[in-house]
Amino acid sequence: MDLASYRSEFPISQEWAYLNHAAVAPLPARVVQKMTAFLLARQKGELGLEGWPPPTSVEARALAARLLHATPEEIAFLGCTSDGLNLAAQTLPIAPGDNVILCNMEFPANVYPWLNLQRHGVEVRIVPHDGGGLTPRRLAEHIDRRTRVVAVSSVQFLSGFRADLAALAGLAHEAGAYLVVDGIQSLGAVPMDVRAAGVDILAANGAKWLMAPIGITILYIRQELIEQLPPAYAYYSAITHREPYLHYDWTLLPDARRFEPSSPNVVGLHGLHAALSLLLEVGIERIYAHILDLTDRLIAGLDALGLEILTPRPREQRGGIVSFRTADVPGDFSRLHEARVCVSQREGYIRVSPHFYNIPAEIDRLLEVMEGKT
Numbered sequence: 045m046d047l048a049s050y051r052s053e054f055p056i057s058q059e060w061a062y063l064n065h066a067a068v069a070p071l072p073a074r075v076v077q078k079m080t081a082f083l084l085a086r087q088k089g090e091l092g093l094e095g096w097p098p099p100t101s102v103e104a105r106a107l108a109a110r111l112l113h114a115t116p117e118e119i120a121f122l123g124c125t126s127d128g129l130n131l132a133a134q135t136l137p138i139a140p141g142d143n144v145i146l147c148n149m150e151f152p153a154n155v156y157p158w159l160n161l162q163r164h165g166v167e168v169r170i171v172p173h174d175g176g177g178l179t180p181r182r183l184a185e186h187i188d189r190r191t192r193v194v195a196v197s198s199v200q201f202l203s204g205f206r207a208d209l210a211a212l213a214g215l216a217h218e219a220g221a222y223l224v225v226d227g228i229q230s231l232g233a234v235p236m237d238v239r240a241a242g243v244d245i246l247a248a249n250g251a252k253w254l255m256a257p258i259g260i261t262i263l264y265i266r267q268e269l270i271e272q273l274p275p276a277y278a279y280y281s282a283i284t285h286r287e288p289y290l291h292y293d294w295t296l297l298p299d300a301r302r303f304e305p306s307s308p309n310v311v312g313l314h315g316l317h318a319a320l321s322l323l324l325e326v327g328i329e330r331i332y333a334h335i336l337d338l339t340d341r342l343i344a345g346l347d348a349l350g351l352e353i354l355t356p357r358p359r360e361q362r363g364g365i366v367s368f369r370t371a372d373v374p375g376d377f378s379r380l381h382e383a384r385v386c387v388s389q390r391e392g393y394i395r396v397s398p399h400f401y402n403i404p405a406e407i408d409r410l411l412e413v414m415e416g417k418t
Contacts, residue, residue, distance in 0.1 A: 128247025213242025
């Protein structure tokens with residue numbers, strides 16, 4: 045990759061080693077330009093002349109489908125990742141006495157929608173993680189004939205553990221359960237083929253690895269499920285014929301758009317469109333390989349310093365996150381910030397998450413701070 049050409053999309057890279065994409069990514073220049081152009085057009089009243097659906101919405105849906113190896117009909121756009129996970133919790137056929145399985149390394153967004161079902165008599169089994177996440181071995185220990193959902197992050201927010209989605213889906217489907225995926229820590233950085241992986245529902249907000257605006261989320265629902273699931277909310281835009289308005293024909297759209305709110309985040313869609321175009325232009329396989337090379341370099345350097353690393357070592361078990369612990373995490377985090385190295389503190393660890401435009405020198409900069417050279 046010609047990294048230099050893409051680094052110009054990220055002005056922050058001129059002053060900071062920005063290694064914090066698992067938190068909130070900086071917006072690429074073309075994303076800001078696309079959103080600004082839309083806002084200026086709306087200021088001039090041109091939105092009312094565009095027609096519906098807006099061409100950018102149609103194009104963004106096609107790009108999202110390409111990213112996931114899905115079809116546009118299986119893609120919907122929501123506000124946040126939790127919207128998609130709550131939709132799954134409220135629409136999948138889960139009865140009193142059934143159970144949902146997840147591990148104790150999940151971010152709360154993929155926990156609370158399921159805990160909310162306890163008031164309806166649903167058992168939520170939060171099982172111990174296995175090396176940083178939910179493994180097929182751990183799932184096999186806890187799944188049974190009353191399991192209806194296996195909920196998992198494709199990459200765990202703290203450990204960086206990458207789940208074997210295909211193996212988890214195989215166990216879930218054999219038991220008559222669905223695989224629901226929080227994809228926010230992988231989509232945009234790690235290849236995702238929802239069909240090959242056997243994913244039933246996936247949700248991922250744009251603010252992290254997708255490098256899109258906050259408040260726009262990609263929702264994937266497997267085609268065979270769409271007509272089986274009643275919408276959690278009844279939107280007037282979910283029907284096949286919007287007009288005449290007073291006809292009241294409750295015939296739902298045959299695709300995932302039936303789950304979208306009537307007033308979408310159109311400016312966010314413009315930003316997502318530009319972000320997806322950039323990621324697909326670079327290539328997700330190339331992005332992932334580069335991220336793994338950077339994190340290999342980081343892990344080797346941390347090992348040389350004798351620091352504790354939470355993240356799995358095998359490349360196939362990692363996303364883009366590396367979390368490590370020092371004797372003084374708050375102090376070292378402050379030192380990194382002072383050296384203009386942007387990372388996160390999470391659960392007593394320093395979390396590092398580089399993207400495709402980052403360079404080895406930025407990893408070395410972090411390691412030099414940890415070694416005390418700067």
